[in-house]
Amino acid sequence: MKFRVYVSFKEGVLDPEAEAIKKTLDTCGFTEIRKLSRGKFFDIDIKDKCKNKEDIVKKISDEVLSNPIIENFKIEKL
Amino acid sequence: MKFRVYVSFKEGVLDPEAEAIKKTLDTCGFTEIRKLSRGKFFDIDIKDKCKNKEDIVKKISDEVLSNPIIENFKIEKL
Amino acid sequence: MKTKITENLIKSHNLSKDEYKLILKILKREPNLLELGIFSVMWSEHCSYKSTKKWLKQLPTKAEWVICGPGENAGIIDIGDNDAIVFKMESHNHPSFIEPYQGAATGVGGILRDIFTMGARPIANINSLRFGDPKNSKTKHLLNGVVSGIGDYGNCIGVPTVGGECFFHKSYNHNILVNAMTVGLVKKEKIFYSSAKGIGFPIIYVGGKTGRDGIHGATMASAEFDEKNKDKRPQVQVGDPFKEKLLLEACLELMSSDAIVAIQDMGAAGLTSSSFEMASKGNCGIELELDKVPQRETKMEPYEIMLSETQERMLMIINPNFKEKTAKVFKKWGLEFSEIGKITDTGIMKIYFKGELKATLPIKPLADAAPEYDRPRTKTLKKKEKTLKDFKTINLKQALIKIMSSPNQSSKEWVFNQYDRSVMGDTVADSQKSDSAIIRIHNTNKAVAITCDCNPLYCNSDPYRGALLAVTETWRNLCASGAMPMAITDNLNFGNPEKREIMFEIVESIKGISEACKKLKYPVVSGNVSLYNETEGKSIYPTPVIGGVGLIKNYKNFGRINLKKNKTIFLIGKTYGHMNQSVYEKEIMEVERGKPPKVDFKEEIKNGLFIRKLIEKNLLEGCHDISDGGLVVCLSEMVINSNIGMEIKVPKTSLSFEEWLFSEDQSRYVIVPKNNEEIEYLASIENISINKLGKAGGKKLIIKNCLEIAIKDLIDINNKWFYDYLS
């Protein structure tokens, strides 16, 4: 079974990378952008025979894929 | 108007970071995972008054956000 | 919506009842929340040094070559020809434990700013790291995060990270140490200070926009914030090395004109301490308009703006004639800037927000009244320790293998390969090639040598002697690189000073540093104190890290950890067989016991000067000082580095093989002369203890009647641990 985990920055956390991308886009003429933010996603395929798939994905997201101090995550079934 | 751009690796392109994560998960006992892949997403808010919003997002995705040699992108309206 | 100042609020600001009484006395009224916040950070341990000030004053800080000692953003020494070296070490221990990558990265960012604030271009970084037991579940994650955080920040900004230490011990399980040191270069007449001047002159803010980063957790928990703004939780500081690079270049460019009158980075306690300290040093007043502070987040309160610890920000006082020039430079570098206030002659800090006066604080009284404690202390209660001699003997080769493959003695290649060591093109030797890292002074033949050191086992057993030994070890490292040792910075990492035993450790350590510095004419020019490194009542080992800086006259003549085929190997200095607190006892016998070794300063100075002279005259092929692990570890490192073997004979002695090979007696070096007779002659006239050990060559390290090991095996053993641990 497949899941997608979205990891993004918590509200208020500085994201220098998004800031730099936005600024570059502004200066090269893409001035139509009001806001740009950024995140990662992970597609995880869990073996069918295994139980509590969702719990596992949650655990992985919390412990490995995201950094709970600065990031949030959201899980989606694919 | 808001768009989300997904950038992911093309089939067959090696992603050492995803591999490293998979390995970490294996060694800490999450052996239930068959496959793990990884991508980035960008949330872009385009000013309402502007025309051809989708074209702009497409252009940005193609020229800046993704590396066409190794990556694909997909645009979603939010 | 005036917040009532309750007892709880005072407590959550880490202010004692007496301190609060003092606030009432100074203000002659109750403070408001903003004012309370400002008092609390200004009187925090971090800003006021209230537990250590009394003792730090005793450090020797003067020499003819000292241009600026402690008290400014960094210390400065004169290296001749109008050049000066600016350096300091700073800790980021707690943030790195919470978020290792960002904590370590912003630690590097912070110390870099301290250096370029003074007008210097940073030319090298080093760092001193302490982690818990590798078996501890968190250690791997912390090690990974800290090393990549340090690397990424320095690499991106383009300052080479050329050396450091990385040491594991269970006393750091819950409190790791991340101490970062930066060395910068400045022309003597282009040094900038932080003391405010110029009544009416504008105060300019430049750099990252202010967010709610790193605002003191306890304070944020206070009633008002909790209920009204649940989402305004304090945030971890995130580093932006790209912005720091722009800030660095912009500041240095502006400093080449006469625009800047005074400048101060916004470090811990952000806008509060920077503005306050500038005004306080310059004996003037200051007015700030907080609406003008560039803000990253919405609805920020004055309290948050004043206490935010957002990184990559600077505060400067500008000569009004240069306003345009200033704007031009910052625009060129794409930096946000704003005039946020002015200097006044009132001696008072006034803070306005949306047209309203929000705080009025008398600067001088607040600074002068900053608490200074003479905290009670008692000698650590430990069993009476004396030198113990009953050590276990095992197969010597097995012992060497175990030591060379132990986490602390393993090659740190995994660590330093992540650091860009060659950027700026002046890295003559990183700390792998020589006992200290050697950086050429750009466009000259001079070089600075940089090293840092501290042996926590020594310090735990005897804080006085341990700290003293940390100083002498850096001094010896510099001599072994061929440098004249000039000055040190220190980073005093300890537990809770309100505990008597910890206060005892602190005071003893400072005394030990003072003693060594006086004896070696090696003053302290800057430093940092990090206290409360303890969790659930368990404190770290006392860890006064010393960063030493020395001068090399000709960069081509420096001490290399090197061998040359068929050349003779000599030992300089006396071996007494001191085994207690050694790597051997720790790794092989698994005990920490007894006292650390002693230093005879006469011997130390004599040997150090002798070694330096040999290197300056280019009489050596190789040189290495003997430290952790003793003679055999020193020899092994020379073999590994040069990929050349050696055959050594243990001289006739009353010592056992173990003592001869593994003891950690001080003031010793191994040298490989170009010409034996010359060295032996020079040693004899200077009355230096010198012993022929054997010859370099072959594919093995052979110590006759003791052990034999192939170079290849030695290299594999030495490299293995880190890669196994991290993969």
Added chain:
Amino acid sequence: MAKKPLISIIIFPGSNCDRDLIVAIKKTLNVETNIIWHNEKIIPKSDIIFIPGGFSYGDYLRAGILATKSPAIKEVIRWSKKGVRVIGICNGFQILTECKLLPGTLTKNINPSFLCKDIYLKLNKNNKLIKNISKEKLKLPIAHSQGCFYCEEEQLKLLQDNNQIAFQYCDVNGNINKDNNPNGSLLNIAGVTNLKQNILGMMPHPERAIDLQGLSDGKFFFEVLKQL
């Protein structure tokens, strides 16, 4: 070049090997470098245009991409089409692939952390741009985290057939194999040129290896530029 060459260097916000390069050029060729700020719209006719190493725009998003949006890059493209020599080192190489002046791309090192060490480079003596370097091998430092050269198979074949592969990582004896591939690059590629062989990108840093003990092969790289 009979008279002194005009060498330009483009500096982006975040470049950090610009000074090293300027100094190296001065030391080896005795030429002052013409400095071009990233937002300048005109680059004077130069013999060589350099794009230095460092972290343009912090290497944010991915190394080199944001710099390709600078006005000065348009000029680089224009001049390169006219045959002017363009050399990108490290971040400069990444910028050149991102603006498609060079084939392929530079992705994360196979071991994804930053890697700084001294390596050996084998030279392709059939490559016009570098063939006159008076050495078989160069010892130079590398320092990057996105240096793994990748391109599609047909492209790789073209690179080989047209002698576009200028440098490959090798061991101290000049052998090219997996053990001395520091970052996972295809065929150990450390530097490539375009088809016309007037544009070169390379990951190693010759400018850091001019006059240091045991690390001075960079001067052979610069000295050959005199002969172009």
